[in-house]
Amino acid sequence: MAARFPEGNQVQLRPQKGHDMTWSCDKHGEPIAFYCKKHGLFVCDRCAIKEHCQKPCELDDIEDVIFERKKKVDEKQPEIQELQKQMKALDLKIKTALAFSDTNLQTVNNNIQASYHNKIKPVKEKEDRMIRVINEEAEEEIRLVNEKREKRIKDCHIEREKERKIIRDEEEKLLSDAKKITEIVFKKIKDLTNKSQHVINTIKNIECTITRINQRDETLVNEAPQVLASIDENLSLNVHQDVSDCLHRIENAIQGVKFVEGKVGGEYYDRIDGNKWELVKSIHIPSRVNKPWVRGLVSEDEICVQDGDNNNTYVTNINTKHTEKVIDEGVLITSCVPMDSNVIVCGKRRDDCTGDRLNGCITLYDRQRKVFRDISIPRNGYTSVHVDVDRDGMIIASQSNQSNIYIINPADDKIVNAITMQGKKVRGVIQALSSGDIVVKTGYDKYTVISRSGEEKAVIYSDEWGWWSECRVDKLTDILYIVHLDRANNTCTIAVDQVSQDGIIQARIVEYVQSDRSRVLSPCFITPSGNLVGFDGNKLHLYKKTFVL
Structure with missing residues (x-):
């Protein structure tokens, strides 16, 4: 193989024309002498002798090869020059x-941009128009929304102001009632103070007179009888005891004044209870109601009255004193109570019930006295049902002569709880207390307070109530009012006793003579505003608890 001599180790050769003498064999380090056409190799003398001397190798002298190839290269020079000339022209x-293309394509690019700029411009203008419309529509919607919002806020202010006015008016009325009580007490105490001060001043004057007459015997002898008489007169008045007794009565009267508030039938009520019941008015039940029986409160101002002869049902308004027939010849109503401002629930007695269900013995009416729907409970014997509504708006129902009391959800008419009394049966009215307990009539003159689990908590009874009584509860205070007959003095007097939940009779509050028109004892009712409504068989008597000294 041909290679250059290594530096520093080159062999000095005889220079020949056209031959680079530094060109040597890689294998032997000798100058190149031949070219082997067979193998295409440049070789030295030793390579030629040893490796390329036999056929088919054909060796050419290196000088001839160099000359021939140089000649061919030189012959290509004009072609190269011509090609260079052509390439310069081509460049x-x-x-x-490139310049033409750049210019032309730039023009095309400019035309494209101009064209699409013109196309985009209306799109942009359309977008601007649409955004403008959207903004205008949005502004209009916002304006309408703001107007609606402002109207709703204004309406809200108006409605809340009405509510505030009602609350303020109620507060003002209660404060006015409290102020009247305060003025009565203040005037009475002022009178007592003046009376006491008059006695104190009189005693001081007597003391001064005694001091004066003691200074001279003559004066003492002459004026002593009058002074002694004055002392005896003041001592006989016993002002100290009278004022003390009066103060004690004032304290007891004030102690009986209470602010009461709460919800009944979904409505909020508040009031000031005084210390004494006073008759406000009496309302005659018209003669077209042959045998009137009072069955319950329909609202704060309305009493349900039923004719015992034909079961026609009436409503008497205690404000207007007007009595209106609402149901013709219906079934016997045992009890009725407002569930809320829109619905009234009635318990009934139906002699046409058969099977194992009491259908139509609990009926819901709307305020137009139209049947809303009936609620069914299990039937066990008697077909008379009494009802009430508890603090949570649940219906409490019981069947006469049975031990079960049912708690019914009026939302779906389902019985959510069944309370069973042990050893006792329902004999009439049931009343819900705000505590959740229930007052059940368990005898003609006995009432039992039971818990929701059926536990007996108290038995309420009095020998004075005789053979028949009726009980109703003040829903705001849980005070029981027992109506019973007092047959003293050959008259039949209806008396109302105020009784606590533990059976203690607190007071005999009112009495009125029973009429011959209807000999059925009707219960009294306490309206949420604190009025007591009693019925003597002919008239409704409306009492209000006022403050009296």
Whole structure:
């Protein structure tokens, strides 16, 4: 193989024409002498002798090879020059074409941009128009929303102001009632103070007189009888005891004044209870109601009255004193109570019930006295049902002569709880207390307070109530009011006793003579505003608890 001599180790050769003497064999380090056409190798003398001397190798002298190839290279020089000339011309053409292309394509690019700019411009204008419309519509909607919002806020202010006015008016009325009580007490105490001060001043004057007359015997003898008489007169008045007794009565009267508030039938009520019941008015039940029986409160101002002869049902308004027939010849109503401002629930007695269910013995009416729907409970014997509504708006129902009391959800008419009394049966009215307990009539003159689990908590009874009584509860205070007959003095007097939940009779509050028109004892009712409504068989008597000294 041909290679250059290594530096510093070159062999000095005889220079020949056209031959680079530094060109040596890689294998032997000797100058190249031949070219082997067979193998295409440049070889030295030793390579030629040892490896390329036999056929088919054909060796050419290196000088001839160099000369021949140089000649061929030189012969190509004009072609190279011509090619260089052509390439320079081609390079110019390329540059010219590039410049032309650049210019032309830039023009095309400019035209494209101009064209699409013109196309985008209306799109942008359309977008601006649409956004403008959207903004205008949004502004209009916002304006309408704001107007609606402002109207709703204004309406809200108006409605809440109405509510505030009602609350303020109620507060003002209660404060006015409290102020009247305060003025009565203040005037009475002022009178007592003046009376006491008058006695104190009189005693001081007597003391001064005694001091004066003691200074001279003559004066003492002459004026002592009058002074002694004055002392005896003041001592006989016993002002100290009278004032003390009066103060004690005032304290007891004030102690009986209470602010009461709460919800009944979904409505909020508040009031000031005084210390004494006073008759406000009496309302005659018209003669077209042959045998009037009072069955319950329909609202704060309305009493349900039923004719015992034909079961026609009436409503008497205690404000207007007007009595209106609402149901013709219906079934016997045992009890009725407002569930809320829209619905009234009635318990009934139906003799046409068969099977194992009491259908139509509990009925819901709307305020137009139209049947809303009936609620069914299990039937066990008697077909008379009494009802009430508890603090949570649940219906409490019981069947006469049975031990079960049912708690019914009026939302779906389902019985959510069944309370069973042990050893006792329902004999009439049931009343819900705000504590959740229930007052059940368990005898003609006995009432039992039971818990929701059926536990007996108290038995309420009095020998004075005789053979028949009726009980109703003040829903705001849980005070029981027992109506019973007092047959003293050959008259039949209806008395109302105020009784606590533990059975203690607190007071005999009112009495009225029973009429011959209806001999059925009707219960009294306490309206949420604190009025007591009693019925003597002919008239409704409306009492109000006022403050009296």
